[in-house]
Amino acid sequence: MTSETQTTSDLFENDSEKFKMIAEDVTISYGDVPAVKNVNMKFKEKSVTALIGPSGCGKTTFLRCLNRMHDMTKNAKVEGKVMIDGIDLYSKEIDPIYHRRKVGMVFQKPNPFPTMSIFDNVTAGLRLNGVKDKRILNEIVEDTLKMAYLWDEVKNDLKKPAVELSGGQQQRLCIARALAIQPEVLLMDEPASALDPIATQKIEETITELKKEFTIIIVTHNMQQAVRVSDYTGFMYLGDLIEFRHTKKLFTDPKNDLTAKYVQGQFG
């Protein structure tokens, strides 16, 4: 076992693998303080990658740079490249809005728009972008709510205000809303941490289904969730990517001392 803090990874030596998204030398700083340092990750298409690590390790900061959410934050500086299908998200020629539609995001606390109904929430990303065709909207609503395992529970009352749903249902609604804009990558920031165990289970089932079609990157502090749901796992600590491997290997035989200590609950 090694204890260096260079990223330990035996993944992807064979570069003919198909990668949906590649993060190259990503460094994110708030003012002068670096929160994420030189992270290199490749995300295989139609897979689930989990990011784990103690609080403050930079995993959420890193996740948010993948769809340029840091543009909203004053002071935040992002260096490096984030490429989808070979195109750098951060290059000057790219309109971030366009690429945010390729990369959807689901947040930690369910946040359906409070003044809208279920239907309006799911179609928000479409209607507010000028899509008016009712037939298409209806199709997409049914399609995405089915993917989010919510259709059967709400199909009879799509006009109900979204805030009347339970926490777990609201989160699945947010997943449907994110899927409605037809993204190719789905980012999830601790999507089940605010939910009860049954709701959590449903979210995990949803993720397992979705990965047949989408590339999913999920930040979680629940290691068993990472084991259950992900194909690859990256462990971050104090802004560095310490280890990045197949999930089963990382959890049964971590190569890095720090990883072993963290996953066994010896700190953090």
Next chain:
Amino acid sequence: MSSLEKRQEYRALFKQNVQKRLIVDKIVRIIIISCVITAIIPLGSILVEVFKNGIAAISIEFLTEIPGSVGSGTGGVGPAIQGTLIVVGLASLIGVPIGVMSGIFLSEYGDNRLARSVRFFNDVFMEFPSIVLGIFAFLVIVLVLGHFSVWAGAFALSLIMFPIVARTTEESLKMVPITYREAGTALGLRKWVITMRIVIAAAKEGMVTGIMLSVARIGGETAPLIMTILGSSLFFANMNTPMDALPLRIWRLSMLPYESAQLQGWGAALVLIFIILGINLGLRALVLHKKETMQILKTLKEKVGGKN
């Protein structure tokens, strides 16, 4: 970990006088309630006074006719009602959009020096005595144009109105949790779309309250109106002539030594209160409870239509 004895010791430290504290609790509660009642009594008694004294004056004639000769007790406050509605309406048309836009700017785009200065000046402006704003309007419009006019009145009132609207709009928008803006951003929506279609929708109630507060405020302002619309006994002719308004009329009527005039003054006060109340409720019904209001209006329409 402390031992059992230590725990007993700690428990013994807690005040044992539960009875006494329940009594103190009750006393404090009584004090608070009586404070509230004390605060409401004057308000309530004002309403009761105005109603008591003014109800006798109310009649169709009172509400629609021009004032009669001084002291005669005839005529009404028709022009004053009309004037209040026109000048408040016009002031709102100017003040509300400007106020709301400023509020949006300060809240959504306001993390820079310009916004900080604007906010500061806005707060100072809110504290200006309304008579000073009236004088300002006098100098800027009345003197320049050479006559008193409705424009001047609307302008003066809008100056009072927009800082309040700006402030309340900004506060209401700030209360909307940032997570909704993030969700909108993550969906690839442009900032102005997020602000207009999502944030404002969520802040609606606060914004309407703010607007209502400012409408109520200017509805009762008298000093700026003295300097700008002057008052008159005639109905609205055009925008460039003096005009009457309820606060002005109330003031004038209350100065006269005749009892009939006094009565008319009370009546006008009652009318003003009802108008403000009406605008408040109406705006709430239309903006906040749109669906139910539309339903009620629809059923009413059907009933009326069915009768005929």
Next chain:
Amino acid sequence: MTRLIDPSLEKLSAIMNEMGNTAIDCISLAIDSYFEGKNTTDEVHTLSDSISTKYFEVEDLIFDMLLKYQPVADDFRLIRSSTEISYAFSRFGRYAYDITQVRELFGDISECDNESLIVISNKVKHMIREAVHSFAELDIRKATHIQDDEAYIDKIYKERLPQLIKSNNTKCALAEALVLRYLERIGDHAVFMSDAINYIVTGKHKPSQKRIDAHTNY
């Protein structure tokens, strides 16, 4: 700070070490008394039983830990291997008992030529000692030696069996065949044990000198 799982891990470690030491005693007693002609069936049986009881205790403990703590990494590998190792211990006890049964069933075997048996049984005793200590210290340097020892035992076993067919003394031949068989099986389980220990330390199921070197920093 101790984790929730630590007391259970300590208990596991304690029971396993007891089992290991009892297994060494048990086998040594059985083998020695076979050659000395002593009847120690009851004693060996008691020892073997105690190992067996502990085996079930260990299984319960392991599944309890899996249920409660969902262990990963080192903890996971330790627990996973402990099933194999505790089974090996229980087998040692069982075969030891089987050996004493041979003496009991066949009676006096002092006339038999026990030379190869003695060689193999010494090897086996050595192997078991090495395996138990290797587990107690998680020291995998001995892993390849155990493999070699087992290969040697296998060789002798395969050589000796055909020779027994030609023997004149049926009783001796059968006794020797049975004991050879038990000793060979003990050897097998010792190797399984060492593989399991290797898995705990290196994460790989089969030991190789390269990996052993990488994981040893003595």
